[in-house]
Amino acid sequence: MLTQHTSTCGKSTGTSTGARPGRPSCSLTQRHLQRGWFSRTPLHCPHRILSSSQAGCRLCSGKKRQYSASVRASSAAGAADLPAPRENLGDRIGAFRNAFWKFLRPHTIRGTILGSCAVTARVLLECSEYIDWGLAPRAALGVLALLCGNGYIVGINQIYDVDIDTINKPFLPVAAGELRPALAWVLVVGLAAGGLALTAANFGRTITLLYSLGLFLGTVYSVPPFRLKRFAVAAFLIIATVRGFLLNFGVFTAVRAALGAPFVWSPAIIFITCFVTVFATVIAITKDLPDMEGDLKYKIDTFATRLGTKNLARLGTALLVANYVGAVVTALRMPHAFRVPLMVGAHAVLALNIILETRRLESQQHSQLAIRQYYQAIWRLFYIEYCLLPFL
Template identity: 55%
Template sequence: MELSLSPSSIRIADISPHRGTFSRYGRFPINHTSITFSHFSLKCSKNYSLPGWYSLRSCSTTGPQRHHRPLTVSASSQLGAAGSDPVLNKVYEFKDAVWRFLRPHTIRGTALGSTSLVARALMENPNLIRWSLLFKAFSGLLALLCGNGYIVGINQIYDIGIDKVNKPYLPIAAGDLSVQSAWFLVSLFAVTGLLTVGINFGPFITSLYCLGLFLGTIYSVPPFRMKRFPVVAFLIIATVRGFLLNFGVYYATRAALGLTFEWSFPVAFITSFVTLFALVIAITKDLPDVEGDRKFQISTLATKLGVRNISFLGSGLLLLNYVGALLAAIFMPQAFRRNLMIPAHTVLALSLIFQAWLLEKSNYTQEAISGFYRFIWNLFYAEYIMFPFL
């Protein structure tokens, strides 16, 4: 992409499509009330049609083109020296591509989930905390992030055509990361994760880790490609992100503390809660992708039942989750802190209802669907943040 302003000019090598912004190396606002120019032209080699983007062609010679919403453009952090160091720029571009390749919202979920479960186990056994456990905790987090990177990466490698329609901002689909580089990264993630787990956590946790990688592989890779079958795909996602993550992390933490595994009511609660939540994520993740899934004949519940029905289904399942949390707090006061668990889950449930109402009111526009899906992930994060204190 090249952005030029005359008589002065600014060059931007490329863009990364995040909703409503152009982001790459840093952000600087272009305020139409404070700049004047005689000509504005935008040349872009890529066609993005994401909600919230501006399509700029030209403007009046008497002043700047005005918009009802602010426009934020991102370029190099040293704007005046953009392009002066091509090696450094390539490093920045590769780093940005790798970060998008890792799908940051999934990284946040994995990191929050593992940290929350470790914190809970430590709070239950504060007398067993030792500084020597810190290295093992970080090695476990590294292994989980590597497994996460492998699973989301292998999916992108085999979904390039679909992503060019549904998610053109992903690095392979956008041409910012080669397939060869992607293969190198997923191989590195898999090997690093397996070695880290095998060295630090023993055969049982290593077997659970291998099961997670296997399920993530058959989800995306032909000839299995289980994502073609909605029910199987949902079960795989719920198993990996729900049961395996929660059970495995808690088991490994207790083992590191020298304790045998045993279920506690709070851990059983978060495992079942997040497993159902992961199922909802698996269902609703297809909502923004209906166009591409139909084009490539990918069968999902969203393509079969429609966006409206799936959004109601996902919201209903989440509300069941919150009702279950309220009942657990009411009938097991010895296991949970009622004064936090009841009001917190009530607020989250009401927020979900409000977001579902906003989606209905918007008539299910692409922008509203994407916002609804992001909100579901925020609810997911919120549950893990609260869990150590419930």
């Protein structure tokens, strides 16, 4: 088509037999088309300036459709040949930061920070005579070590779940291609090594062993040939142990040891350890509610695939309500250890809240959006419990 047009609008110098003498040619050349000029600027013709909607001149108006098609095709080819714009360093750093934050699973990070800070605050209130603010940097290193362990556990799970996550959680950075698997491996190995080094250097043998146990459980949860997440009971036991027992008991033991206070069981710490263990069990069994499609495809055995969405949501709600009732009974039976009005009132309100969330889930026919909102509501209640701990 380009040749056909050129012969119509050629110069009178003999480049075309069909050109009128003295009439200059259009400045349309193969070189211009390949550069993609016409995708960005009006079409220039010596007879007049042509907009993209006027692709032709008085000499070539009869070729208008053929000419426009030629320009579009050539412009597309030229644009494809242009190099992609380079990202500057700031953009690349920003993209990595966002991907890394998603890789850490922010809702679990918030739970770890709140849990460790709440338990620490409770110990400080009970052992105020031992407080030494010079230990604050050491406490910060302890929280950092916990975050490293948290990042390792959720990160290794994403590496081995990448195929399932392309269906269940395509927004996660490894599944979405925002983090290459090789880089994800570098991150999880660095997080595990860094967390273990911080713990060993600052918190002694007992805490280091507890920390190592947490890393081990997180590994066998996700990594073949163990991959215990395939089995519903084993999966919830691991999550309940790490999130419920190891976090609370480990932080409690580490803080008292750092303060130099003798080890004495605290009713509040016993309560929160038991309460959060049950709560973590609920999180463990309901976390797969939004993921049934991928779990069924890859034959992952979960309570969601066994019981179905409706039955599992009701089971999770029943366990949480029982947990809240247990908190009320504990306060009434141990008025010397807890602030009864706060303990009873707060947990009654929270129990009502999860019941209402369940009713909303059922009223929305267990849609995918409603399921995610229900699961997020469970995590909000989890955060609230830790916020209450220093004041109970």
